[in-house]
Amino acid sequence: MRLVKLLANLGYGTRKEVQIAIRNGWVTDRAGNALKADARTAHDDILFDDEPLDPAQGMVLLLNKPVGYTCSTKDQGRLVYDLLPDRFRYRKPVLSTVGRLDRDTTGALLFTDDGTLLHRIISPKADVPKVYEAVLDRPLKGDEAALFASGTFLLDNDEKPLLPAELEVLGEKHARLTLHEGRYHQVRRMFAATGNHVTALARVKIGNLTLDGLEEGKWRLLDAGDLAKVFGE
Structure with a gap:
């Protein structure tokens, strides 16, 4: 070229x-x-x-997303791209987020300009688990783990039950939840269905890839070893 x-x-x-x-x-x-x-x-x-030079096509990076940033290139207000070098917005092929985190959710967010890799990560066939930590408004009741793991749990306005998810209790109002799919506002909706409310939410792990000391608002490029961790290798 x-x-x-x-x-x-x-x-x-x-x-x-x-x-x-x-x-x-x-x-x-x-x-x-x-x-x-x-x-x-x-x-x-x-x-x-x-x-x-920045890496050629196939670049993958991990951002520790703070609260208040939207996963978009066009929305009003603060965008996740504001946390990256300006030139990254203009790469061809485009640098896209791998899935999304809502404005009020923090933590691990991947970007790539490799469309094949992006779809491989988000494909249900890949079964890349995502781990979240949630702080709740009310104490856990004790039946949430069994309910989320049942494979029959149905969210409002959904026709298909959720895949089984693993819940680990970290405190009276603090839990770690591992998902094997990515529905709209899934963690928040799951706890809302039990009568609770998520007051803070962070994605702490994608596959076996963690933030590993990456400061909030900072990013780093991923290498082949990091990508292997995404797929649980």
Whole structure:
């Protein structure tokens, strides 16, 4: 791929803006040699403003999402993309969230520009479990674990029962819930159906991938080992 197209696809600017950057000598190889617009230098050997390029297509990153951010590129207010470098919004193929977390839910959120990988993660066939921790308004009654694990639990306005989910009691008003599907506001609706209300909710694990010390509002790129953890390997 020609250098101009490569940089534009990575979000470093429009083709015109990238051409200006190249003419100004801001795009070099690792030896410091300015590159030409038609250069076919290896991706890993290219620097933009003395910094290595972002990963090529197939990039996956993990964000520790704070409260108050929406998983959208167009909604009003604060968006999860505001927590990433601006150029990530303009990558081609587009960098998409892998599923969604609602505005008031925090924790592990994946992004990728690999459509095949995205669909593999969210596919029911992959059975990638998601683990949530919920803080509740009222004490647990004691029958929630059996109810959620039954495979017959039906939410309001749904015609299909939920898949069995595992509940671990962490405190009087604190629980960890492992889901094997992803329905709209599922955790909140499950507890609401028992007469309770979720006051705080965080996704703490996707497959075997955890936030592992990642600070709230921060992100990191994932490698092959991380992706293996997503699929429980």
